[in-house]
Amino acid sequence: MNTLELNGKEVKYDAFITSYHIRFLNIIEGLTPEVKHTIKKSKELNDLYDCFLDFIIDSKRIIY
Numbered sequence: 001m002n003t004l005e006l007n008g009k010e011v012k013y014d015a016f017i018t019s020y021h022i023r024f025l026n027i028i029e030g031l032t033p034e035v036k037h038t039i040k041k042s043k044e045l046n047d048l049y050d051c052f053l054d055f056i057i058d059s060k061r062i063i064y
């Protein structure tokens with residue numbers, strides 16, 4: 001595999017991760033206080049939220 005192919009893949013990965021990063025942040029910002037409370041109160045929902053958040057943050061760190 002040459003450098004050009006690798007850079008093309010990196011660009012695609014970056015675009016993919018960035019798009020989900022933006023979508024996730026927009027969803028979080030749009031949550032009502034009641035929904036945020038429900039997520040925090042439910043262990044399962046909180047675990048799911050934390051998993052997605054960790055994935056998004058860690059993915060962005062890997063790219064940059």
